[in-house]
Amino acid sequence: MSTETILCSVDELRTLFLFEKLTDEQLAWLCREGRVQMFEPGYVYREGDPATCFYVLLEGTVVLSRRVGADDVEVNRTSDRGVYSGAFQSYLGDRVPQVYNSSLRVPVASRFFVLSSEAFAQLMREWFPMAVHMLEGLFFGSQNAKQVIGQRERLLALGSLSAGLTHELNNPAAAALRATSTLRERVAGMRHKLGKIAGGPHERAELEALMELQEQAVEQAAKAEPLSPLETSDREDAVTDWMDDHGVTRGWELASTFVQSGLDASWLDRVEAVAAPANLDGALRWLGYTLETELLMNEIQDSTTRISALVGAARQYSQLDRAPYQVTDIHELLESTLQMLAGKIGPGVTVVKDFDRSLPRIPGYPGELNQVWTNLIDNAVSAMEGTGTLTVRTGLDRDQLLVEFGDTGPGIAPEIRDRIFEPFFTTKAVGEGTGLGLDISWRIVVNKHHGDLRVESVPGDTRFRVRLPLTAPQPDTEQEPS
Template sequence: MTERSICDIAELRTLFLFENLTDEQLQWLCSRGGVESFEPGVVISEGDPATCFFVLLDGTIALSRKVGADDVETTRTSQRGAYAGAWSAFLGGAAPQGYTATMRAVTPSRFFVLDADDFTQLMRQWFPMALHLLEGLFYGNQNTQRVVGQRERLLALGSLSAGLTHELNNPASAAVSATSALRNRVAGMRHKLALIAGGAWDRRQLETLIGLQERAVEQVAKAAELTPLEAADREDEFADWFADHGIGDGWDIAPTFVQSGLEVGWLDQIREVVDDGMLEGAVRWLNYTLETELLMNEIEDSTTRISTLVTAAKQYSQMDRAPYQVLDVHELLDSTLVMLSRKVGDVRVVKDYDRSLPDIPVYGAELNQVWTNIVDNALQAMDGEGTLTIRTSQVDEYLQVEIGDTGPGIPEDVVSRIFEPFFTTKPVGQGTGLGLDISWRIVVNKHHGDLTVESRPGDTRFRVRLPLHEAAAPTAGGAE
C-alpha cells in the first residue's frame, strides 16, 4: 500500500457510482478522500473495524467470507466502480461496524478511498431520500426477521409442547390406572389374609406359603419377555392346571402367573403344603400378591418414564444451566430426540455416536434449536417412514454432527438457497423460511463453526461442525 495521492475529478466522473455528481460534489470527494494503490494481497480483513469505503479504479479484487475454518470466495471482479468496506457506516450503531468480508487485490489495484465518517456525512447530506429508503429497508427487514424468527420458535415450542404433553399423558394415565387397580388388589389381599388367618392353617404351612410368596415376588423381577404365541401357550397350561385342580375361572388368573415368569410346575409346590380345600384360597392369595407386584412395577415404569421426559425437557431447554457451558453434544441430541419422539413415529433412528469425543463449549439451548430444525425437516421429508441417522465424529479440530435422512432429497436448484432467510419450499402457511437461516447463524456466527448440506434422492445429509475448543469469547447477543 502507498500513501494516499490526490484523486482526479475527471477519473471519478467515469465511474458509474459518481457519474451524476456535480463538480462541487466531486471536488468535495477529492478533498476528503484520495487514491491508494495495493499490491496483490489482503486489503481489508473480515471482522476488523470498518474505517474506510473503497471504490475500485483499476485492477482485480476478490471478496471472501469466513465459513468455519475456510475462506469462501463470494465475488471476483475487475469492474471499475465496484465498492466494498464501510458501506453501512451511515447506519451507525444500528448495524455492526466491522468489515463484513475480506477483500484481496488479485492484481496490482488502485482504489478511491474515503474515511467512514466522511462517507456517512456524504450519505446523510447528499442522498437524504435514498438514506431514508435504505434505513427503512434495513430496519424493516431486521424487524421482520425478529418477529418471524420469534414466531418460528413459538411454533416449534408449541409443537414440542404438544408432543411432550402427549408423551407425559400416557405414562401418567397408566400410573393412575395402576394405582386404582393396586388399591383393589390390596383390599383383596386383606380379605384373603383374614380368611387364611381364620382357617385351619398350621404354622408350618403358613411359613412355607409365605416363603413361596417371597420367591414368587423375586421371580417377577426376573421374568423373561415372551412372544405373544409363547405367552398364549403358557396361559393354556396354567388354565388346564387350575381346571384339573378344581379352581374356577382359572383362565382369568392364568395371565398373571405367566407375566410373573412362573411355570406350571411351581403350582405343585403350593399343592404340597396345603389341603385340597384350601388350595384355591392359597392360589388366589398368591395371585393377588403377583398382581400387586406387577402393578407396582407398572407404576415404577410409568413414573420413571415421566421423570425421564422431564429430565429431557430440562436438558433440552437448558433452563437450569448457564447459556454458555462445556457440554456433551450427545446429551443435547438425545434430549432433542425425546422431545420429537411423537413426530419420529415409525421412522427408524440410528445413533452412530463416537462416545470418545470430548465435551465442548456451546450454547446448549440454541444448539438444541439447530438439532430441532434439522431433524424436524428430515422427519417431514420422510413423511413417517425411512431412516434417520445421527452420526458424530471428529474432523480436524472440529466435532462434526451429521444428520441424514432417506427422504426424496432437496432439488438441485434449491439446495444452494436453503440457508437464505425467508426461503422455503413448504406451502404458504406451513413454513417461515427462517429455521435453517437461524440454524446457520447459530452455528456459524455464534459458535464459529460450519453448516453444510449434501443431497440426492434417498440420501440428504446436514453436517454441523463445532470447534472442539473455544474459538472466541462468548458474545452477549443472540443468534440473530
C-alpha cells in the first residue's frame, strides 16, 4: 500500500484529545520522533505481524478486525479523530509478545500520526512513570489472576473427573470382587460333586454322556440372549416345576442358573435321558455348578473389560501418552470425554450422539480440545440441573468440522449472551464457577486452532457450536487479546 510522509504540525497534535495536555516541548518531541503519513485504502498492519508503530488517526476512517478461523471479523469502524491503535503495549517490553493483536485497514485515504514502538515506550516510561507502574500492575496482575484461576478451573475439572472415574471404576471392580468370591465357593462345590460322581455307581457311558452335555451347556451359556423379567420368571417357574416333578431337592436354587444360561425344561429332559434316576439330582447339581462358574467368569470378564475401557478412556482423555499436536479423530475425543463425565452427567440426562463417522481426522491439540468438550458439557448439564437431553452432534459445515453441544435447559438471557465468553463472567452461584471455562474454551478454539466458537440460545434449546479447520498448519503460540 502506498504511503506519503507529510510535515508534522505541533498545532494539529495539540487538537487531539490524546495530546491536549502536553507541553510545547513534549509536542515538539513528538513531531521530531514521529511522522505524519497518508495511507491509501488497504491494510496499515495485519494481526500477528511485529508491532513496530503506534498510530493515531488524524483524518479518514479506520476498520479494526480480528482473525476468526480463516476470516477477518470487523470489530470496530470509526472516523473519530484521535483514535489510536498499534503498539500501545510496547512499554511492557519483552515481557509480552510484541505483535499486533488485530488488523487495521483504511477503506479511504487516511492520515495518521505515526510513532515508533521504541519512541512510544520511551514516552510512556519517562513522561508517565507512575501510570506505567499502575498499568503494569494491572496488566500482569490480571494475567496472573487468569493463570491461577485457570489452573484452579482445570484442577476442579480434574477433581470432578477423578470422582466420576472413581465411581465408575468402583462398580465393575466391586462386581468382579463379588464374582471372584462366589466363584471360589462354586469351584469348591464342583470339585466335591465331581468326587462324588467319580466314586458313585455311574456307568462309563453315562459319565461320557454327562460330559458331552456339560460342554453343550457351556456353549449354550456363552450365546444365551438376555430375557425380559416376565420371560425369566415364566421359564424359572417351568424349570422349578420340572425339578419338583422329578424329585430334585431344592430345585428352585438351580432354576435361575439354568435359565440365565439359556436352558429350559426341554433341555433337562436330555439330562434325564442319560442319567440314572438315582443319579439325576447329583448330575443336575454338577451341571449347575459348571454353568454358574461360566456365568461368574463372564461377569468377571465383563467387569474387567469395563475397567480396561475406562482406563483407556482416561488415557485418551488426558492424552498423556500422545504428542501435544497431532492429527486426531474427533469422535474418539468426544467418546472419551462423555465416558469420563458419565458420573457427573447422571441418570436424569439423556445423551444423544448424532455423529457423522465419515468426517476426516483433523490436526489439533486433542488434550486441549477435550478440555473444551468438558467445559461445554459441564455447562449444559449444570443448566439442565440434572434433567433433560444433551445432544452432541458432528458434521461438515462448508470447509470446517462442526461439533455442536445442545441442551434443553432454560437458555441464556439475551442481555448476557454477549458477555458469556468474557473472563471471570459467570452466572453460577459464588464458589460454583470461576467464569473462565468459556473464556479458556474460546482461546483454545479460536486462538490455538484458528476455529470458531458461537452460541445460539432460546428457552429449551441452547447450542454451542465449535467449528474447526479440516486442514491447517500447526498454529502459532496463543496471543493475548489487546
